Amino acid sequence: MNRILIKNAKIVNEGTIFEGDVLIEDDLIVEIAESISAKSSQCKIIDAEGNYLIPGAIDDQVHFREPGLTYKGDIESESKAAVAGGITSYIEQPNTVPNAVTQEILEEKYKIAAEKSYANYSFMMGATNDNLEEVLKTNPKNVAGIKIFLGSSTGNMLVDNEATLEKIFSSTPMLIAVHCEDETTIKNNLEKYKEEFGEDVPVMVHHLIRSEEACYISSSKAIALAKKTGARLHIFHLSTAKEMDLFTNKIPLEDKKITAEVCVHHLWFTNDDYATKGNLIKWNPAVKTANDRKVLWEALLDDRIDVIATDHAPHTLEEKKLPYLKAPSGGPLVQHAVVAMFEAHHQGKISIEKIVEKMCHNPAKIFKIEKRGFIKEGYYADLVIINSGLPWSVKKENILAKCGWSPFEGFTFKSRITHTFVNGQLVYTAFKVKEIRAGKRLLFDR
Structure with a gap:
């Protein structure tokens, strides 16, 4: 024993x-x-x-890049980085190659993780405009939920057919997690800045292209659809002050049908950081203004936002060094998320109890994960x-993500x-x- x-x-x-x-x-x-x-x-x-x-953190949104994109990261390398960062369970997203949009492809990912993963794992089933039949086969006992991209991001899994969306929302009893950005708004904004800058659009306008309006239009539509259909909705990586008006803290988490997540980078960086960090902090949704960050913190602390996650999404440094229009969005975060939140505690922004609530307890409650997320007798250890009080600096030699860099490098x-x-x-x-x-x-x- x-x-x-x-x-x-x-x-x-x-x-x-x-x-x-x-x-x-x-x-x-x-x-x-x-x-x-x-x-x-x-x-x-x-x-x-x-x-x-503390209980091991549960990261409800990561992209570990396997299968198909393993030059950026893989289940072995990124789960190693996760456990070094105090994350003991993760929920991985379906925009790998091939996309996890059939039960067969989804189970292949579970087989890989069973052999390679250092941390506990679950994988989201991906929805598309035409795979409802596959989505409805998903087993709620051993799959975390259904993921829908309502804005395009890495992997081209955009679902933009409104009839399909309503069918998914009305017919699945499982938690539906969404990436919310309005595609039409983004395209119009991009054209405007291309007219101004040509092909040399600067990263400093990323938050104006993938704008507050783009986020709010999409989030409000998803919430209206969830209310209409009774779906269990979880909105990933919220990034704007305006969206916070869509959420409530008036009812206990267990009774909420619509829940909210914020990511570490939206709590840490602002658009002012593009000047020094450039594409290293290019995410979708974009890092936005100091006021957006301030209101996200307020919503986190008053329980309109329920979960802190990472959206860990590594790309190579070579890819990130490309011009803004060609550089992909996303970055590695699992190794530094928990200590970043403890840093916020040192700065007087959040209590340790609240960090544990948002990174451990609440993900377990929202996804109804068996016997994890708490320090309780009978629960998994x-x-x-x-x-x-043990300071350390982030350096290339102690970064475990396969991509070999971090937006926290030097901190x-x-x-x-x-x-x-x-x-x-x-x-x-x-x-x-x-x-x-x-x-x-x-x-x-x-």
Whole structure:
């Protein structure tokens, strides 16, 4: 039996922080108490030394690029980066090559992850204008949900047939996650800036091309359709102040039919950063203004926004160095997301309890993930120890994403992850990922 005793931890769970010990047997948490003694010489003891013990973060939106785009990243490399960053479970998106738009292609991705993944995994089923029959075959017990691109992004999976959209919304009982940007608005904006700049459009206008209006038009349409059909809607990577008026904090999360996510980059960067970061912070939806960031933080803290995620989407540095119109959108974030939020805590923006709520508890609740996202007896031992006073700098040599760069390169974080457990196995310690592919397929209580 695998038996590990974590001693002297500041345990963060369900809005409280308390000092105590946690006993792991095999892949489960079996005891949480103020003090636990090792009852066997076979029990490995890890002294948390008064550092924070949090549930492993659950990232509900990543692009790990396998199959088909593995020169950018793959399940092995990106899940390694995830566990080094305290993310023990991820939900990957369908715009790989081929797109995961049939049950057969979807299951192929699960087979790859079963062999390669260091973290727990689930994969979204992709919707298109003509695959409703395949979408409706999706098993709600072992697939996270249905993904719809209402704005084009990497992979050309745009769904723009309104009759099809209404059919999907009205006929699937599963959670539907959406990327919301209005294609017509984006195209019109792009033409305007091409008239002004020709082919040398600067990245500084990215947020004006993929504009507040483009986001709001699409988000408001998706929400209206969800209300009309009763669909369970989750809106990914919100980026504007205006969209925050579409969401409520008046009801408990468990009762919400429409939920919201914000990504680390929209909480961290603003359009002013394009001057120094350029295409490295080119995402879809775009990083927008300081006021947008301010209102996103307000909505996160007052519970209009339910989840913090990454939208981890690596591209090579060579691709990112292309001119703006040719450079792809997206960047690597899983290794630095949790410590970036702890940095925000150091800056007085958010409590540690709230970070855990938004990155661990709420994704588990929204997707109804079985026995994960909390530090509870009987739950899987997905756990992370964080030293909030152990500074380190992001450098090329410590970046684990296959693309080899990070928008945080050169930044010194005050907090560092020292241990990551996946299903009771210590997969990351001494600042190295062990060769233990401990990830399991996520299952769902529905």
